[in-house]
Amino acid sequence: MKPVKPVAIAGIGCICSAGLILKDCIDFLYKGERHPAPPVNFSTRLTFPVFEILEDFFPSDLIKKTNLLRTCKLALTATLEAISDAELDRKILENKRVGVCIGTNVGSSMNNEAFCLDDGDGRDPFISPVKRFLISNPTSSIAAEFGTTGPLQTVVNACSSGSDALGLAASWIRSGICDVVIAGGADEMYQITYTGFKSLLINDDSPCKPFDINRKGLNLGEGAAIFILVSEEILKERKKDPRAYILGYGSASDAYHHTKTRPDGKGLKVAIQEAMETSKMVPSDIAFINAHGTGTLDNDLVESCVLNEIFPGVPFFSTKGYTGHTLGAAGAIEAAFTIACLEQGMVPANVGFTTPDPKMPPAYPVQQNSTINGNTALSETLAFGGNNSVLVLSTGEHPA
Amino acid sequence: MKISIKGIGVLGGFGCGIAELEEALNAGKSSVSTVVIKTTAGDIDVPAFLANADMLESFVDKRNLRRIDHYTRMALLGCYLALEDADMLDVDRGHMGIVVATGYGATCNTFDLQHSVITEADPFCSPTQFSNSVHNVAATQISILLKELGPNLSVSHYDMSITSAFSSACQWLQEERVETVLVGGVDEFCKILGYFWHCLYNAGNEKVDFAGKKSPEHAIIGEGANFFVLTREKEAASPYGFIEAVRMGNFERKGINLPENAAFFIGADGYSGCDDKYESFLSEKAKVASYSHLYGGIPVGMGFDIAIAALGNKAGTVFKSAESPIYNQGRLDVIEHDEDLGSKRICCLKLGAGGSFGWIGLNRSNF
Numbered sequence: 203m204k205p206v207k208p209v210a211i212a213g214i215g216c217i218c219s220a221g222l223i224l225k226d227c228i229d230f231l232y233k234g235e236r237h238p239a240p241p242v243n244f245s246t247r248l249t250f251p252v253f254e255i256l257e258d259f260f261p262s263d264l265i266k267k268t269n270l271l272r273t274c275k276l277a278l279t280a281t282l283e284a285i286s287d288a289e290l291d292r293k294i295l296e297n298k299r300v301g302v303c304i305g306t307n308v309g310s311s312m313n314n315e316a317f318c319l320d321d322g323d324g325r326d327p328f329i330s331p332v333k334r335f336l337i338s339n340p341t342s343s344i345a346a347e348f349g350t351t352g353p354l355q356t357v358v359n360a361c362s363s364g365s366d367a368l369g370l371a372a373s374w375i376r377s378g379i380c381d382v383v384i385a386g387g388a389d390e391m392y393q394i395t396y397t398g399f400k401s402l403l404i405n406d407d408s409p410c411k412p413f414d415i416n417r418k419g420l421n422l423g424e425g426a427a428i429f430i431l432v433s434e435e436i437l438k439e440r441k442k443d444p445r446a447y448i449l450g451y452g453s454a455s456d457a458y459h460h461t462k463t464r465p466d467g468k469g470l471k472v473a474i475q476e477a478m479e480t481s482k483m484v485p486s487d488i489a490f491i492n493a494h495g496t497g498t499l500d501n502d503l504v505e506s507c508v509l510n511e512i513f514p515g516v517p518f519f520s521t522k523g524y525t526g527h528t529l530g531a532a533g534a535i536e537a538a539f540t541i542a543c544l545e546q547g548m549v550p551a552n553v554g555f556t557t558p559d560p561k562m563p564p565a566y567p568v569q570q571n572s573t574i575n576g577n578t579a580l581s582e583t584l585a586f587g588g589n590n591s592v593l594v595l596s597t598g599e600h601p602a
Numbered sequence: 603m604k605i606s607i608k609g610i611g612v613l614g615g616f617g618c619g620i621a622e623l624e625e626a627l628n629a630g631k632s633s634v635s636t637v638v639i640k641t642t643a644g645d646i647d648v649p650a651f652l653a654n655a656d657m658l659e660s661f662v663d664k665r666n667l668r669r670i671d672h673y674t675r676m677a678l679l680g681c682y683l684a685l686e687d688a689d690m691l692d693v694d695r696g697h698m699g700i701v702v703a704t705g706y707g708a709t710c711n712t713f714d715l716q717h718s719v720i721t722e723a724d725p726f727c728s729p730t731q732f733s734n735s736v737h738n739v740a741a742t743q744i745s746i747l748l749k750e751l752g753p754n755l756s757v758s759h760y761d762m763s764i765t766s767a768f769s770s771a772c773q774w775l776q777e778e779r780v781e782t783v784l785v786g787g788v789d790e791f792c793k794i795l796g797y798f799w800h801c802l803y804n805a806g807n808e809k810v811d812f813a814g815k816k817s818p819e820h821a822i823i824g825e826g827a828n829f830f831v832l833t834r835e836k837e838a839a840s841p842y843g844f845i846e847a848v849r850m851g852n853f854e855r856k857g858i859n860l861p862e863n864a865a866f867f868i869g870a871d872g873y874s875g876c877d878d879k880y881e882s883f884l885s886e887k888a889k890v891a892s893y894s895h896l897y898g899g900i901p902v903g904m905g906f907d908i909a910i911a912a913l914g915n916k917a918g919t920v921f922k923s924a925e926s927p928i929y930n931q932g933r934l935d936v937i938e939h940d941e942d943l944g945s946k947r948i949c950c951l952k953l954g955a956g957g958s959f960g961w962i963g964l965n966r967s968n969f
Contacts, residue, residue: 353850356759358737398732455745455754460733587742
C-alpha cells in the first residue's frame with residue numbers, strides 16, 4: 203500500500219451521553235463516571251441500560267431548519283462546535299469546495315413509528331413519515347444548513363460508518379476534490395436497534411464491561427462527532443496550526459458472518475496493516491490504541507488477540523463503558539476521544555474492566571488514567587457485516 | 603482518469619443480464635407488473651417494474667441462499683453477472699473492493715421488522731430479520747460469498763447513491779488501494795413504497811401503463827440491481843469504454859458544469875421532483891435520452907443508464923430514448939432512433955432532492 207499525505211483536522215465537535223462538547227466528554231472520561239439507565243426517549247418494556255443524551259441539546263436558535271430527525275440534530279450540534287473550533291467563517295463553507303461525508307445507521311433508516319402505528323391500527327397510514335425519511339439524513343441536513351456545494355456521501359457501513367467516513371473524506375482532500383470536508387458520524391438511540399440487539403443476545407443487562415471476564419455484551423448509546431478536514435491551501439489561509447492529522451486509514455472485510463467477528467481476526471489485521479502502511483508508521487510509533495471494545499464475548503476476544511500480536515505492550519482501552527456503543531457515530535466519537543487524549547497526554551481507564559479473561563492474551567486494557575508518551579495513536583472499529591476500519595491519528599507536526 | 607468497465611451485471615423490469623437489457627432497448631419497452639395492496643378503502647393496484655433473481659441459483663448453491671432475502675439476492679445476482687461478463691468468476695480477482703449503493707436499503711424486511719417491533723405487545727424481533735435490515739447487508743453477503751477481504755463500502759444517499767458509490771470506487775482505483783472494484787446499486791419494491799406511490803400519483807386508482815402514461819409525474823416504481831467491474835486500464839481501448847469523470851454538487855447553489863461533445867442520459871423518472879429542471883442545464887439542441895421507461899423510478903436508476911452507456915460504447919451507438927419523461931423537448935435533440943455515437947462521450951446526469959446533482963461521464967477512448 204502506498205503512503206499517503208497527512209490530512210489536517212482544523213476542528214472537532216462531539217456530543218454524546220458523556221458531554222455536549224468534546225472537552226466535557228473527555229473530562230467526564232477522566233473522572234471515571236458513567237450513568238447508564240433504561241431508555242426514556244422512546245417507550246419500551248425492556249430495561250437494558252443505555253447511554254442516552256437527556257439534556258435538551260439542540261441549539262434551535264442557531265439552525266435554520268429544526269423539524270429534523272434526532273440523528274440530524276446530533277450531527278448539526280456537533281458540526282456547529284467543529285466549525286467554531288476550526289474558527290471557520292460560515293461564508294467559507296458557501297464559497298469553497300466543501301464536501302460532507304457522514305457515517306450513520308439510524309439516520310439513514312426508516313424512522314417512521316407513526317406510520318407503523320397507523321398501519322397496525324388498521325388505518326391507512328399517513329405518508330408524511332415516509333416522505334420525511336425519503337428526504338432527510340444527516341449529510342443532507344448539514345449541506346442544507348451550511349450551504350455547501352461539494353460532494354455528499356452517506357456511509358452506511360454499520361458500526362464502522364464514522365471511521366470510514368473520516369477515511370474517505372481524507373481522500374477527498376488529498377485528491378483535490380474538496381478544500382474542506384465536514385466529516386464524521388451520527389446516530390440516535392432508537393427502538394428498533396435496541397430491540398434488535400436484544401434479539402442477538404448481545405445486550406448486557408448491566409453496565410458493560412469491555413475486555414472483562416464477566417462481560418455479557420454491549421450497552422447502546424447515541425451521539426455524533428464531526429471533524430473539519432482542510433486542504434493545505436485553507437490551512438495557509440487560516441494561519442493557524444491544525445488540531446491534528448489523519449495520517450492513515452485502512453479498511454477490510456472479514457468475509458465471514460453478518461454479526462459475528464471473524465475468529466482469526468484476519469480482516470482487522472488487513473485493515474491495521476493498510477492503515478500503518480499508508481501512514482508510514484510502525485508499531486513502536488503508536489502511543490496507544492482506542493479499541494472497539496464493545497463488551498461482547500467475540501469482539502473483545504478477537505480484538506485483544508490481534509492487538510497483542512501486532513502491538514505487544516502498546517496500551518489499549520475502550521471508551522464504550524462511558525458512552526455506550528453509538529453505532530454509526532462510534533468511529534468518529536472515538537477518533538475525537540483519541541485526539542483529545544493525545545492533546546492531554548493521558549488516556550482514561552477502561553471502565554468496567556476488573557478481572558482478566560484467561561482466554562485472552564495476558565495483555566490488559568488500561569486500568570486507570572495513565573499518561574502516555576508519543577503523539578500518534580490508533581482508533582479502530584469493527585462492524586456488523588465484518589467491516590474493520592482503522593485510523594492513524596496524530597497531534598504531532600506533519601507538514602503535508 | 604483511466605478506469606475502464608470490464609463487466610456489467612443488471613436485472614430489473616426489463617429482464618436479467620445485458621442481453622435482455624439490449625432486447626428491451628431495441629423493443630423500447632419493459633413489461634409492467636401489477637401489485638395488489640390492501641387498504642381500508644379496498645385493494646389498490648400498483649404498477650411496478652419487478653425483477654426476478656431466480657438465476658442466482660445458477661451461481662450459488664440453494665442451501666447458501668436460505669436466509670437471503672430478495673433485496674440481497676438481486677445484489678448478488680448483479681455481482682455474479684458482472685463478474686461473469688468480465689470473465690472473472692473463476693480467476694484470482696486480486697485485491698478487490700466492493701461498493702454498494704442503495705437509496706432505501708432492504709425495505710421489505712426493514713418495514714416488516716419495524717412493524718413487528720413497534721406494534722407488537724411484546725418487543726421482539728427475529729435476529730435474522732434484524733441482521734438483514736442493516737443497510738450494509740448486501741455488501742456483507744457479497745463479501746462472504748465471494749470471499750473478498752478487501753475494502754467494503756455501503757452508501758445510501760437516495761438519488762445520489764450511484765454517483766457517490768462510483769466516486770469512491772474510482773478513488774480507490776486511483777489511489778491504488780485495490781486492483782479491481784465491484785461497484786453498483788440495488789433497490790427493491792415494497793408495499794410501503796407502493797402505497798406511497800398510490801398516495802402521490804394515483805389516488806384515483808387508475809391503471810397506468812408507462813408507455814401511455816398521462817404525464818411525466820406518473821412514474822412506475824422500479825426495482826433491480828446494476829453492478830460493474832471496474833479496473834485501472836493501461837490500454838487505449840476497452841469495449842465498454844472508460845469512466846472519464848464523476849462529479850457531485852448542488853445545482854441550486856452553484857449550477858452544473860457539464861462536459862462538451864456529449865450525449866446526455868438524464869435520470870428523469872417521474873419521482874424526484876426535478877424532471878422539469880434537466881432542460882435548463884442543457885444547451886440548445888443537446889443530444890438527450892432517457893431510459894427510465896425500461897427500469898422505472900428507482901433511486902439507483904442511474905446505474906442502468908451507465909450500463910446502457912457502456913453498451914452504447916461497445917456498439918458505437920446511442921440507443922433510442924423514451925420521450926415521455928423529457929420536458930421541453932422542442933429545445934433539445936431527443937434521440938428518437940438509434941444513432942451513431944461517433945466521437946461523443948456520454949454523460950449520465952441525475953438531479954436530486956435539495957438541489958443535489960451527480961453526473962458520470964463515459965468515453966469510448968482513453969484519451
